[in-house]
Amino acid sequence: MFQAGGADTHTVVAGSGGPTVVVVPGTNFTAAACLPLATALAARYRTVLVDVPGQPGLSSGERGLAEGRLDWYGAWLSDVITACASGPVIVLGHSFGAAIALSSASPRIDGQILVSPGGLTGLRLTPGVLLPPPGSRFPGHGTAPGCSAPCTAPAAPLGPRWWTG
Template sequence: MTSIYRTPAGREAVAAWCHERFDRWAVAHERETTVAHGTPTHVVAAGRGEHTVLLVPGTNFGAAAYLPLATALAAHCRVVVADLPGQPGLSSGERIPRAGRLDWYGRWLTALIEKTARGPVTVLGHSLGAAIALAADSPLVRNQVLVSPGGLTRLRITPAILAASTNWVLRRTPTASARLLRLMHGPAHAPRPELVEWMTLVARHVRSTADPGEAAVAGREVPRAVVVGESDVFLPSRKLAPAVRRTLGVELQVLPSAGHLVVEENPERLAELVTGAQESGT
């Protein structure tokens, strides 16, 4: 296996940024590195409650980049945020082979749930994290909230996204990061400075991965809510809604004014969806 990081110093720079963000986080929390499916996995836990919400990040995002959503969730329940192995953050930096990748991640998530769960579990997966949630078959999971889910339909790559992504990979500057992030937000939202810092670090120090591939839904069925922003540049609702209905048998919920990073733009709304799912059992 090969590292996702260009250099050891690059890995250290990413780790330092993550530690600094957690050190500055005003919410009381605990951090640990455990071993799930044979792989070192960093998790951070905050909040209290009888349920556990396990937040699974998307491509190129680590746990420290999800603190606004983690804050909103921790106000209602116990939340555990994991750094994905094979993605930038504080877990293993060894790249997960593309062949069978989602199946591997599904087994990893099942093992991680067993390690971290207290009471019934809601898995909240964003983008790649949603595809991973679908691949897991843990009996401890009561429901899933899938946000901007990858793997159900092909990502739309517009000329603007292609140009911004290429510029981000080649130039590796804050300006290039901000340009790409603006396209990933809805038109009424601007990226946080911290997120611009993060994406610039990723561009400089990480060999980025592609889309998650086709999602494989595990055999065990659980109640699901599926959410997308109405301005998601990668997953237009008109394409995603039929795929969600066909594959998962539920209706897609569309959040107004939000983009692909609805986790940034509407953290309180997502926390309400999770709380409602826990209370209703759906």
């Protein structure tokens, strides 16, 4: 455990060889959940798994550190890389971890692998995404709580069709 970006940061390090691969898990994912991947990577590379602050795992659980800003996470990852590697690194980011990888300006990053990248743009949902097509029943429900009529979508669609019943 060490301090990076002002946050307690937990890492798991395995393997040897170069370059170092730094694995940054996504939202609600932990270093422990990446152990099968780390085992495979550690056979050829020095592998560093990090627990992202504000997410499950052994790093700081405080979510307010970043105040929702990717630049904080990018600076945090740069600090992690400085603390864990003396040479070039490859950053493997999954989901939100991919957005963190892209936000780091560390000069030691020699390459990035982005797996199911998330958090790269703001989430935009229209009400139509949340509703089934007109006349369709909501999945798994016959009636709404406190309502005797069947739960059906409004007469006119509000956005793109995404659900079929």
